[in-house]
Amino acid sequence: MKYEDFLVTSLGKGGVISPLKKNQRADSPVYKFVNDSERILYDVSLENFNRCKESGEIPVSFEKAGPRETIYFEPAKTKVGIITCGGLCPGLNNVIRSLVNELYYRYGISRILGIKYGFEGLIPKYNHSVIELTTTMVSNIHLTGGTFLGSSRGDQDVEKMVDTLEIMNINLLFCIGGDGTLRGAHDIHKEIEKRKIKICVAGIPKTIDNDIDLIQKSFGFETAFSIANDIIRNAHNEAEGAFNGIALIKLMGRDSGFIAASAALSIQEVNFVLIPEITFDLYGQRGFLRVLKKRLEERHHAVIVVAEGAGQEFFEAAVNDKDASGNIRHKDIGVYLKDKISEEYKNKNFPHSIKYIDPSYIIRSAPANANDSKFCNLLAQNAVHAALAGKTDFVVGFWNNHFTLMPIPMVVAKRKKIDVDGELWWNVLEATGQPITMKNP
Amino acid sequence: MKYEDFLVTSLGKGGVISPLKKNQRADSPVYKFVNDSERILYDVSLENFNRCKESGEIPVSFEKAGPRETIYFEPAKTKVGIITCGGLCPGLNNVIRSLVNELYYRYGISRILGIKYGFEGLIPKYNHSVIELTTTMVSNIHLTGGTFLGSSRGDQDVEKMVDTLEIMNINLLFCIGGDGTLRGAHDIHKEIEKRKIKICVAGIPKTIDNDIDLIQKSFGFETAFSIANDIIRNAHNEAEGAFNGIALIKLMGRDSGFIAASAALSIQEVNFVLIPEITFDLYGQRGFLRVLKKRLEERHHAVIVVAEGAGQEFFEAAVNDKDASGNIRHKDIGVYLKDKISEEYKNKNFPHSIKYIDPSYIIRSAPANANDSKFCNLLAQNAVHAALAGKTDFVVGFWNNHFTLMPIPMVVAKRKKIDVDGELWWNVLEATGQPITMKNP
């Protein structure tokens, strides 16, 4: 990673005085607007400071988000589109609501269109209607989970989508979605560049798994592991309620175990956390089934949390088995584990009782908790500030407790994963007491 | 049903002054102890009054529960066993806690044994330990769901169980469980009678499905449909979040649809409630799949609640497929419906998105809500009052807002079901707008 990689594209120098500036009264405190040159360090260790100082290297850093004194788009002539893509995630409605409120109340923009059902809504053949969003219309949407705009998975024809944007005279497009969506947004930006038109594309990263790279936390993630925390608490009752009772909970996490790990760290009642980052054996001396049996013999109950992407090595690679978003469709490790445990212990005549819980949709469809709500509101406000200032092909991130702006390609280059030699996973091992490895030598 | 059927068996006339009486101070208000002759009418219609008056028939009625002035067992010499059987149900720990508190604080009984893992705990070969219960030990158990004593399913050898009771010198046995458990308790009572020993067997009815006959409501039922209510609220977001989105929630209800119906009446967002009491067709003019498609075409989303015992007619009868409690093991109607909907609409090229939610264990393992907690406490107190008074082979019921006592055989004779011509189901039809029948002619 180099400093240069993280310079955000801009449509041009803004010449319009921001309404935020104009609304400041003469006698009011002077708010410090943010400069384009303000940046947040990626690495906050003193060691890195010393290293960069010695080598003369400019340290990797991210542009600071926040309101600019002058902006690029003239509010009265600006038209906005908002789109939500992919699976549900707590906070989507908070983001939509805050985008609309910020655009309307702070920047005076009243032409705001809600595109329905994700990228499908930009493709004529689906014939989805468009919603003219008002602050009244969105005033209570954050009380419920889901997305007010509807969503869909999968790519759509980029040229057709840009045609629609042109026909609708949209100047700013806010795309709320995950990896795939952000890649789609980047492609839209490329097409816009090719056509030499002035449309800004802003990405608002959405990943319930919290696995978008270079982003400290994504909205909905905390709500997700908080609900998981409560579900595991009760699942623990199921485990203890039977002799050699096993509660097996499958949580989200296609490629990373952040939700599983965080839930285990908050509830502190989980005995095994299985994540995509670490392969394990079922059978043999060190295999999971034997380790689990030992735990049951000692304590007569066990709580297991498995991330949905764990143990995929047990299934034959099925390269073409992808969902509409292009994600590899994972075999169900939860059901697989449940069956294998039952089979093995039945064969061994080992009395046990297993309860399998898959709360995925219950979690995804919940409304955001208070902290996520606050985060969504600020995230949306910063997306609006940046887009109005003419930034494009960017995502709003969060790093070292500051909102940041980054080029889309940098955050979708790879997925964030748990460092299995690092602090987070070490804490999980401490909390669960599970073996460091369940691989046979 | 006849008046005579509902006379509760008694070990004999109590000659001991109740500690509740002794503790009344001379200057305190005189509490009205309950007489054995006090009874609560089964049918509260004026019509039935007139009918009985004319015919001279003694109306069917249930013995009123409550503290008796004289009791049968001498507290200082009494030893108590408590047992929980079958699946989890919110409130089990409240019942255990209140039994212990009432026995200790009100009646001064300190020898209270917790039998572990249901009827298994009375069978030597399982070698489960016994817990000496104290008020300190149980003081916080109601904060969590599950059962502090553990549970198991299935019958055990009655003679061996009564041998254990004799060896442990237990005088009162409180059995908390469903149909099967209550039948087991009755068998234990029969064996006790045969041996001419003085052990009272008290049944505390547990059914999350609320389907024990002649009992207005069972503990945990309200908590169950309340949690279902919240889950459906969010599932509704899943349905609305996709074009032709379908949320399919499977709820408890092996033989009756009370949870499904009550959840639909509280949330008022359900479009279809499928229950065991009503058969339906999948295909054809009036079949469910066509009706659902029509709904989707009109509103582009749908919420379906299916009780686990619905649609069993779709599976070939598998008479021998019973779980350890002897319940017929039901094929999974939720998964079946999900597959059939997907298959049919894929074949018809009808775009849709289906999310399947099975919150069963999440609901069963939750702690009781406030109203259920109150109910559990009073239920347990009334069980103690009756047992101390020498009643046996009885269950504590609840009817017309009074706690009642009934012979075990009367409540397990058949299961309570929704009257599909009656008010409750009519209200569900009003709330959902679903067709009265989804059977083809």
Add this chain to the structure above:
Amino acid sequence: MKYEDFLVTSLGKGGVISPLKKNQRADSPVYKFVNDSERILYDVSLENFNRCKESGEIPVSFEKAGPRETIYFEPAKTKVGIITCGGLCPGLNNVIRSLVNELYYRYGISRILGIKYGFEGLIPKYNHSVIELTTTMVSNIHLTGGTFLGSSRGDQDVEKMVDTLEIMNINLLFCIGGDGTLRGAHDIHKEIEKRKIKICVAGIPKTIDNDIDLIQKSFGFETAFSIANDIIRNAHNEAEGAFNGIALIKLMGRDSGFIAASAALSIQEVNFVLIPEITFDLYGQRGFLRVLKKRLEERHHAVIVVAEGAGQEFFEAAVNDKDASGNIRHKDIGVYLKDKISEEYKNKNFPHSIKYIDPSYIIRSAPANANDSKFCNLLAQNAVHAALAGKTDFVVGFWNNHFTLMPIPMVVAKRKKIDVDGELWWNVLEATGQPITMKNP
């Protein structure tokens, strides 16, 4: 009370076939419509049955609510007004929403007016706007507490209100409110009778205190004591967190202690419940302050729940001090007790720490829980059935688990109170262990 007192007034025999009847398909199950002669017994004891049988007396009973086969008002020509009065209560929005849904979807009535801010909304000088209610408008209002229509306290000029009803051509007026509101509704009915116009006045009883006479439970009451339950659970932590810690919680209950008693029965952690029905002394041998001190010396913490109407005898009667609804404005017993405890123990040099909690508005403004939501929905439906059938000057009640209809004057004649010699209070004494009396001899 006599049988005759409970005959509900009717505008006349209904000649219109109910749309519910018309919508029944030929092949559907035959729903049993309710007859005006169906009645629910007031007293469900076998003893009362025998007494009435012997004396020949017709037992007191209430008309059964439910849909009638023929109705009085022709839906297409009917215009409805809905009004909410008095303090907030969980469930108001559920009732409003279900009235609108039932009127529209079941009876086909589309002209439904929401009167704003209670009876004020019927008085021209306040100039409050009127809302034309639609099912879309009310579809999400039950997610929040409060009242969508706004409310106000106090009487208004009856003639002016009826003038407004006439001018607006309202045929059915649904008044949701407490004692005072129902009396107001009765006065409106009287004026309507005088003018010989055909307007039906339906009362939907609202009392968070659950103290309307002859009604088993009122909406919002369960939600109220459920929230109180959670607050007391945490208050208990405050008590235990300090040496001789005292948590003092004031709950609703102007004239009765139902919320305080029910909360104590559900949480089972309260040591003292003080209610309006029982006077007590502060000082002296048996006085509360001494009893509390003894508890603290033994256990070093205490939890006290006081109903707002308790201990009013400590204040000098201030006959003219009434709020806008005409309720006597109570001195604040919570603050008074807190001050007296502090004063006394400071004087006695008795170390202690007191935390005072007044959650009144937090509870009143909350949304209804699932069971209350279900209850509100059914209550509203039954109000609509009765009003359409031409009943007037009535309230919808609930007794022995059936919805009932009663003349307004019968339910406002007196307030329901806790029978201090009865089962409920006995249970509270058992749960708290508090002395039966805290009056000095």
Add this chain to the structure above:
Amino acid sequence: MKYEDFLVTSLGKGGVISPLKKNQRADSPVYKFVNDSERILYDVSLENFNRCKESGEIPVSFEKAGPRETIYFEPAKTKVGIITCGGLCPGLNNVIRSLVNELYYRYGISRILGIKYGFEGLIPKYNHSVIELTTTMVSNIHLTGGTFLGSSRGDQDVEKMVDTLEIMNINLLFCIGGDGTLRGAHDIHKEIEKRKIKICVAGIPKTIDNDIDLIQKSFGFETAFSIANDIIRNAHNEAEGAFNGIALIKLMGRDSGFIAASAALSIQEVNFVLIPEITFDLYGQRGFLRVLKKRLEERHHAVIVVAEGAGQEFFEAAVNDKDASGNIRHKDIGVYLKDKISEEYKNKNFPHSIKYIDPSYIIRSAPANANDSKFCNLLAQNAVHAALAGKTDFVVGFWNNHFTLMPIPMVVAKRKKIDVDGELWWNVLEATGQPITMKNP
């Protein structure tokens, strides 16, 4: 602030191999233990990097917390004391529980004493008992709020406290508390130094207000504003439920408005946030009462959040009025505002309705939410790592998402406050729409 200020005191170089090291199996991944030289930058801006690079200044930075490879105390010979002081805060029990679990399971320390009722527990005359803490005893304490150990406010005689530590042979003392407690801990450390004994004093910062300097977030703070969020949501219903309805909520915040600001940012329904950092006038052209009236005239309802320390300038300075902890006892701004609003609008004949809500104890006594629970667990683990490594007179902090160690004197030098020209307050102004100033010129 200088680099040198932030060097943590150590009892000496540790010579004991950490049990965490010994338990690592030969084949396990190598966990990176933390070195004493690892540090986290205070300022993460690129600007500061450049400034320090140029000036040659070592940037201010904090020691990184985490397990050390060698430790100072030999676990088998180590005895630990845990103490909680000051007011309740969500998460206290999580911290206690995790301290015990980490000490026992990771470091093998079994002699852990719970000191009761804060510093009082170290003073013989109070005669409070000591609790020998075990992992079983604390296994469920995190399910409830409060503190398992009890607490008290105020200083105690330092020499007597250290006498007690010596008599009890305590080697590590964990003090969980706020400013005052940490100062007390520092004094204990000073006395220990004077006596040349080897006792480590570890501070775990507790402030529900989140106002301890140099600490990004303190445990319980998120739970606090989350509960406030829910209470404000319902208070909003109270405001809307009456004509010109005003909901006035007083939240915690003696010297800073972080809770009030965060709650307003999460709920987005607050119209006025009043905090200690900003003075305001009540009367006059720009005064709060006039601004509020204007809002009511426009929208007919208003929600006000006031931090308890706001508006203290309205009260005459009462220098000697301090509570047992030495905090200035604030006059109640909530009640004051309520009275002033009522008075003014009554005088002006302006119809209104005001509801005042003080949820302080409800919030303080609640259990920690999931994210706070996770945070408490990691905080306690890091405190144990540092104390075992021989660090003393330190607090565990959190900065730029890393746990840090800092000398106690540095964090209690001053309180953290909201920067009223900065981003957080700007966001609040955007969210509320309130004027930047309510001071008359």
